[in-house]
Amino acid sequence: xxxxxxxxxxxxxxxxxxxxxxxxxxxxxxxxxxxxxxxxxxxxxxxxxxxxxxxxxxxxxxxxxxxxxxxxxxxxxxxxxxxxxxxxxxxxxxxxxxxxxxxxxxxxxxxxxxxxxxxxxxxxxxxxxxxxxxxxxxxxxxxxxxxxxxxxxxxxxxxxxxxxxxxxxxxxxxxxxxxxxxxxxxxxxxxxxxxxxxxxxxxxxxxxxxxxxxxxxxxxxxxxxxxxxxxxxxxxxxxxxxxxxxxxxxxxxxxxxxxxxxxxxxxxxxxxxxxxxxxxxxxxxxxxxxxxxxxxxxxxxxxxxxxxxxxxxxxxxxxxxxxxxxxxxxxxxxxxxxxxxxxxxxxxxxxxxxxxxxxxxxxxxxxxxxxxxxxxxxxxxxxxxxxxxxxxxxxxxxxxxxxxxxxxxxxxxxxxxx
Amino acid sequence: xxxxxxxxxxxxxxxxxxxxxxxxxxxxxxxxxxxxxxxxxxxxxxxxxxxxxxxxxxxxxxxxxxxxxxxxxxxxxxxxxxxxxxxxxxxxxxxxxxxxxxxxxxxxxxxxxxxxxxxxxxxxxxxxxxxxxxxxxxxxxxxxxxxxxxxxxxxxxxxxx
Numbered sequence: 001x002x003x004x005x006x007x008x009x010x011x012x013x014x015x016x017x018x019x020x021x022x023x024x025x026x027x028x029x030x031x032x033x034x035x036x037x038x039x040x041x042x043x044x045x046x047x048x049x050x051x052x053x054x055x056x057x058x059x060x061x062x063x064x065x066x067x068x069x070x071x072x073x074x075x076x077x078x079x080x081x082x083x084x085x086x087x088x089x090x091x092x093x094x095x096x097x098x099x100x101x102x103x104x105x106x107x108x109x110x111x112x113x114x115x116x117x118x119x120x121x122x123x124x125x126x127x128x129x130x131x132x133x134x135x136x137x138x139x140x141x142x143x144x145x146x147x148x149x150x151x152x153x154x155x156x157x158x159x160x161x162x163x164x165x166x167x168x169x170x171x172x173x174x175x176x177x178x179x180x181x182x183x184x185x186x187x188x189x190x191x192x193x194x195x196x197x198x199x200x201x202x203x204x205x206x207x208x209x210x211x212x213x214x215x216x217x218x219x220x221x222x223x224x225x226x227x228x229x230x231x232x233x234x235x236x237x238x239x240x241x242x243x244x245x246x247x248x249x250x251x252x253x254x255x256x257x258x259x260x261x262x263x264x265x266x267x268x269x270x271x272x273x274x275x276x277x278x279x280x281x282x283x284x285x286x287x288x289x290x291x292x293x294x295x296x297x298x299x300x301x302x303x304x305x306x307x308x309x310x311x312x313x314x315x316x317x318x319x320x321x322x323x324x325x326x327x328x329x330x331x332x333x334x335x336x337x338x339x340x341x342x343x344x345x346x347x348x349x350x351x352x353x354x355x356x357x358x359x360x361x362x363x364x365x366x367x368x369x370x371x372x373x374x375x376x377x378x379x380x381x382x383x384x385x386x387x388x389x390x391x392x393x394x395x396x397x398x399x400x401x402x403x404x405x406x407x408x409x410x411x412x413x414x415x416x417x418x
Numbered sequence: 419x420x421x422x423x424x425x426x427x428x429x430x431x432x433x434x435x436x437x438x439x440x441x442x443x444x445x446x447x448x449x450x451x452x453x454x455x456x457x458x459x460x461x462x463x464x465x466x467x468x469x470x471x472x473x474x475x476x477x478x479x480x481x482x483x484x485x486x487x488x489x490x491x492x493x494x495x496x497x498x499x500x501x502x503x504x505x506x507x508x509x510x511x512x513x514x515x516x517x518x519x520x521x522x523x524x525x526x527x528x529x530x531x532x533x534x535x536x537x538x539x540x541x542x543x544x545x546x547x548x549x550x551x552x553x554x555x556x557x558x559x560x561x562x563x564x565x566x567x568x569x570x571x572x573x574x575x576x577x578x579x
Contacts, residue, residue: 357452357475357542361419374451387451387473416420417476 028367036393048298078297103231160336187336433486
């Protein structure tokens with residue numbers, strides 16, 4: 001078996017993930033390489049979900065009975081865990097949403113309804129990048145269309161990185177908000193957020209970071225990042241679906257208006273008007289995803305016990321190996337950075353003229369799960385003149401043997417369509 | 419699901435390329451980015467030509483090739499029967515075992531029966547067929563102002579105005 005420096009003890013880790021023993025298509029063990037879409041869940045998270053529903057289920061922040069108090073403590077305890085996980089200065093800066101898309105839409109709507117100086121309106125500008133997930137494009141297009149603000153974006157270099165050349169002309173005094181991804185969901189690229197934050201701060205623009213592909217894989221420190229908002233989702237980091245996070249700086253959350261109205265987010269309500277609860281509750285209208293938050297808390301515990309820096313190291317080693325192995329395959333073209341430097345464990349590629357859906361289907365017949373298509377980042381495919389890519393993405397339980405299985409599988413695909 | 423017949427149509431497609439038509443449509447399959455531009459040309463009720471250009475997976479491309487082979491030269495009612503039967507087969511979730519009459523009607527298209535077990539791929543197989551249906555209704559309603567050559571549809575429109 002291939003040994004690489006920096007690898008985690010995957011044999012032990014894989015025992016925590018029951019689904020990795022799943023057999024598909026006549027008894028083949030599933031090789032799960034679709035982690036950028038969603039991660040698998042360890043027993044610790046599954047148990048936390050079951051335990052919550054079996055022993056503590058109640059609505060939060062309402063009843064005075066014992067179950068309600070336990071449910072509230074568990075829900076708010078999950079907030080503490082997430083706050084510590086991202087090094088938030090205050091737990092009140094952590095807003096639970098249903099996913100990263102909702103988090104990003106929430107910010108866009110806060111800024112659309114805000115007073116000066118945050119208000120996005122005609123004669124102001126929004127800056128995004130060409131490598132965003134659709135969830136960090138469409139909310140800004142909507143805001144732009146509704147307010148008349150101009151939408152601009154960073155283009156991409158041939159190597160799959162942000163073209164930083166025109167940053168001064170792009171982010172200007174008119175810029176109200178810059179929204180970008182920390183790690184590309186299609187190419188794995190790490191973006192130079194620091195330089196962009198510095199420029200945004202010079203002109204007084206807010207910075208929104210989509211950390212959906214970063215939070216599961218590396219240390220995420222919102223204070224070091226210096227952004228104003230950071231969004232990510234639970235299901236890509238061993239948590240359940242239906243739970244996302246928006247972190248925002250306290251003073252912004254105090255100043256900005258709520259978006260969704262309802263129970264939970266109010267202080268007092270009359271038939272004429274209402275006053276609002278302080279953040280984070282101001283932004284959490286209605287019954288929240290309680291069990292899901294508890295599950296995310298368990299996921300954060302699980303990842304922290306292993307160590308995010310060690311998970312990052314593991315994936316770096318694996319990425320280096322995978323990039324090398326894939327480049328040995330004739331006609332394979334990596335879309336995005338072609339080396340393991342400044343990139344994550346998500347690798348997109350094309351294989352000659354074979355359509356990614358055919359690649360994915362023939363890999364599936366061998367038990368190998370990858371993602372095919374445009375990965376909700378269609379502008380990237382347009383930029384590189386391709387209809388779609390095949391994407392393999394790794395996580396803490398992925399092994400060099402799975403990289404080998406992928407490489408062998410791709411050889412089989414080539415022969416099949418030759 | 420990758421029957422020899424399908425791979426064969428994929429590698430050696432019939433009637434590929436755009437030629438003159440009465441109506442043109444462009445259909446996409448947003449889940450995977452398959453695209454097809456398809457034109458139909460009618461002589462009365464007879465399908466004179468179905469021409470197409472597109473990109474996509476082997477299933478979508480092979481399906482367009484089969485469609486061309488199967489429908490060109492047919493009368494519209496017969497073509498509709500084929501299209502509806504193919505649709506029924508593709509929506510069968512692998513539960514429908516094609517019988518002799520279906521095989522006679524669908525010819526090579528029967529090879530797609532296996533695709534119906536894969537929900538994600540059914541749309542690929544149906545892309546060109548939906549485009550054909552759409553183009554045909556456009557041709558006969560005369561709604562397509564950008565038709566390459568005035569055919570039956572346009573003259574029919576002229577008669578009504």
